[in-house]
Amino acid sequence: MAQAMYLLLLTLPLVISVSHPVNPGCRIRITSKGLQFVKHEGLKFVEEELENITIPDLTGNEGRFSYSINNVRVTHLQLHFSELLFQPHKQLVLDINNASISLTFQRKLLYWLFYDVGMINASAEGVHIKTELDLARDPGGRLKIANLSCEASINKMQAGFSGTLKKVYDFLGSFITTGMRFLLNQQICPALRHAGLVLLNSLLNTVPVRNAVDDYIGIDYSLLSDPDVSEDSLDMDFKGMFFSLTEPNQTLPNLSPALHIKQQERMVYIALSEYFFDSALYAYYQSGVLSLDIAGEQMPKDLEVLLRTSYFGTLMLMDPSVSESPMKLELRVSTPPRFTIKPTGTSVTVNAILNIYLDPPDQPLIQLSSMTMESRLSAKVTLKKTTLQVQLDLKRFRIYSNKSALESLAVSELTILANGPLYPHVASSNNFSIFTSPHS
DSSP, X not given: OHHHHHHHXXXXXXXXXXXXXXXXXXXXXXXXXXXHHHHHHHHHHHHHHHHTOOOOOEEEEETTXXXXXXXXXXXXXXXXXXXXXXXXXXXXXXXXXXXXXXEEEEEEEEEXXXXXXXEEEEEEEEEEEEEXXXXXXXXXXXXXXXXXXXXXXXXXXXXXXXXXXXXXXXXXXXXXXXXXXXXXXXXXXXXXXXXXXXXXXXXXXTSOSEEEOXXXXXXXXXXXXXXXXXXXXXXXXXXOEEEESSSTTOOOOOOOOOOOOOOOSSSEEEEEOHHHHHHHHHHHHHHTOOEEEEEGGGSOHHHHXXXXXXXXXXXXXXXXXXXXXXXXXXXXXXXXXXXEEETTEEEEEEEEEEXXXXXXXXXXXXXXXXXXXXXXXXXXXXXXXTEEEEEEEEEEEEEEOSSOHHXXXXXXXXXHHHHTTTHHHHHHXXXXXXXXXTTO
């Protein structure tokens, strides 16, 4: 019984993790239109790999003739009839039809005492290449090509012969072109497999999945699962979690619902959950940067007058050398802000502590008051090139005190500050960029 209980405790975390998968903070959909947009770059990559294939020398004998073909080079490719398609459930298919490959190679022919050397221009016509790429997530959360299958065929091979022994080459042409077609066909798929499984995977392996955004926070955009490929689109689920650079292991649990994208009209769609933004705000909160100090030249004159009027009674009881000291406001976010996404709009809720001080020269700060501030800001999210920006506008602002009824008399005046002289300082401190592409 004890052994059975021990095994149950060992397997329970695995059962829980399987039954409760982590929802993504970010989902990206690439549609068929987006795939066609990148097809040109894909074909360019294929052309570069095929142009660099190495074809072995061809030698043979036919009666008294001895021939040799070497220094075979691909000079030109035409891949006009090609398609790049999605294939369920995790595949990309590149289908190239009726392509042509132009070649040059050096010929050598020995017939009795006659020896002939020259160059031959040849072309492979009716080339068909079909590759299927299996996309997957590697253990580090990066995209990888798990497998690449390839089929290639050449319909016919043509060669133009010239020189003193042209008739002889015409006679041997069928032997040479048949051999060249076989050799070329044998090199196409190995070259593409190497390009996909080695070169592309090596490139994908250099993409970071955790990257610093600024001096305070970083982002984890590792893949959570294998890409989901349908006939019309490819969906990738990313962790989409921000973290503090000073406390990278202290993160929020993701309680947001699963992300769904239904649209297919545009090339690319990006869906972001509340968790994506909440984790960014939480990371900034953990980094200790969600604060605002207003003092010295930053203190507007009308704001200082309003503060001195509100605390006139307290200031009257102080030594004049202290009571006439400059004022200082200290705003500290007390709990991690929360980001809310609703059909009616997006908003951010912020709770903070507002401390009001006198700042006498060469002396410690003298606290006049400490109040709680609650604010709600409307959020506008925009994507500019590779930077995701959040612009916040103050909509509701409330200040209250739980300590003193007398202190509460000043609350109504201080609330006016939010929509008056204090607002520009609060608003400017809350407009920020929370994500920048590492490749920008």
